Amino acid sequence: MDALETYDWSRLVHAYGEATDTPDHLRRLVRDDDAAWEDAIVHLHTAVTHQGSVYPATAPVAIVVAGLLQEPGFDRPISYSWREPQPVRAHLLDFLATVAEGTEPDRSESELWSIYHNPRQRDPDEPCDIETPAWAYDAVMGCRSIAPALVDPVLRCLSDDDPRTRAAATSAAAALCLVPTVSSRRAEIVAVVEDRARDAATFHERVEALETLDCFGGVSRSFLFDRHPGIQLVAAFSSSLAHDPDSSSAVWDAVTDPERAAVWYSDSRALPATIGWPNHLLHQAVGRVANFADLLPTAVVVAATPLHPTTYKDLEVLLERAFPEAFSSGDSLNNEQRIFLRVLLDNSSLWESVPPRASRELDVSLALVGLPPDHPSLSVIVSS
Known part of the structure; x- marks a missing residue:
């Protein structure tokens, strides 16, 4: 004082x-x-x-x-x-x-x-x-x-x-x-934060420390093999490891497991706080998966899940991957597209007694890939 x-x-x-x-x-x-x-x-x-x-x-x-x-x-x-x-x-x-x-x-x-x-x-x-x-x-x-x-x-x-x-x-x-005037202490600070990312008492603290390391561009590859699968995912999401093959594997393992995907929607704690909702993970996955067929098991789980706060955003991500080019009149569905849309049509929670705003979100998502937004018209395409 x-x-x-x-x-x-x-x-x-x-x-x-x-x-x-x-x-x-x-x-x-x-x-x-x-x-x-x-x-x-x-x-x-x-x-x-x-x-x-x-x-x-x-x-x-x-x-x-x-x-x-x-x-x-x-x-x-x-x-x-x-x-x-x-x-x-x-x-x-x-x-x-x-x-x-x-x-x-x-x-x-x-x-x-x-x-x-x-x-x-x-x-x-x-x-x-x-x-x-x-x-x-x-x-x-x-x-x-x-x-x-x-x-x-x-x-x-x-x-x-x-x-x-x-x-x-x-x-x-x-x-x-x-801060430029602190440059002489930067390595020391990064080392301290990295120690917290490895050894902090709670998962949440470890995630925060990893996110901080990402601001420095300094997330070590070793976190991709951490004992906690959630930490592996957080590391995989970091900008410094975005193009690392093992980073893609961590995302791949998480997103292609239908049983794990089902848990996302029943227990929000199943995903790390930094990832939040499933669509964040799905966004990461679709950028690293060339073939929609590989994502189909998880896509089916999402399409069949009762209405969830992020369902429409999750479906939008998957629809964009399922239809890299917009569907148009006269086109035919491939087998994976047909399976995905059939499960979507069978999920009554997405079509019946849905609030108008939520319904519009699905309408827009379908329209963006060239599909009709109403259930009868979409059923005709899937059945043809």
């Missing part, structure tokens, strides 16, 4: 003007008071940072927040606005992640200088760009300069007792890893 006294807050600004109110908000953080914590955290997320932007007051505040992360009371969960309850420490880590992201790490220093100091480089259709204040460049560079000092406080939170805090620390570490 001594750092508060080293700044002239009247010469610093946040999203709403002079930052003279900011020290009081920060002092509220050291009270054992939920309302005071909530008030301070809201100030961090709406004034000290705002919609991804940073301000001259942001860097000094980030230094103070990083120094307070280990306060004993910060393991107590609180909620504000629409956010889910999580420990105060996790909320503060989210703020530090926003600070790191606000440094615009994908731009070089010269690009930032050009954008913020040369009006001709700004987008004339964006009046906010034209009105960018003179301090904007300095605010970004100020946050870049203090980013290395945030790394160790954030990494210490990776061993926190609360999984929500560990997840927030992983996200903050990932954001810091991309």
Whole structure:
């Protein structure tokens, strides 16, 4: 808290003007008071940072927040606005992640200088760009300069007792890893996150760590052979392994097993959180499977499943693979197409007492591949 006294807050600004109110908000953080914590955290997320932007007051505040992360009371969960309850420490880590992201790490220093100091480089259709204040460049560079000092406080939170805090620390570490001034620590951060992806206590944490590694383009092939099939799939979905033959095998093994496919629709926990609904997995599969016949066993399971929140999206993916070229009058169905459509027609939950909006989704999906959207006309084609 001594750092508060080293700044002239009247010469610093946040999203709403002079930052003279900011020290009081920060002092509220050291009270054992939920309302005071909530008030301070809201100030961090709406004034000290705002919609991804940073301000001259942001860097000094980030230094103070990083120094307070280990306060004993910060393991107590609180909620504000629409956010889910999580420990105060996790909320503060989210703020530090926003600070790191606000440094615009994908731009070089010269690009930032050009954008913020040369009006001709700004987008004339964006009046906010034209009105960018003179301090904007300095605010970004100020946050870049203090980013290395945030790394160790954030990494210490990776061993926190609360999984929500560990997840927030992983996200903050990932954001810091991309800041150019933290480049000397990047390999160390990646190694720490990879250890979490291997050894974290819960599957959800392992998935989050893997997704973070993918942001660095650093998912190791070894995860394709992990003890957990869900982790194998998450690794297979990573951009860095998208073209790896073993990655395709992991997706292939998951999507061509009819019994496993049936479980997707009865138990949402059967798929990793990062994959979510079956259509995400099906999208991955159809991009890696040349022959619809190989997908037919799973396609039949999907077509026969009682109406499910993602059924129409799943069917759309499979219809596009079954009909790589649109069906037209006079065409004949091949055997796999006929089997798939016959099961689809027999699934009464897709045709009877279906809400209009959902019905339109199936109509559009069928029309996109040249098939009639009504049951009688489609039955004629399948029976011919």
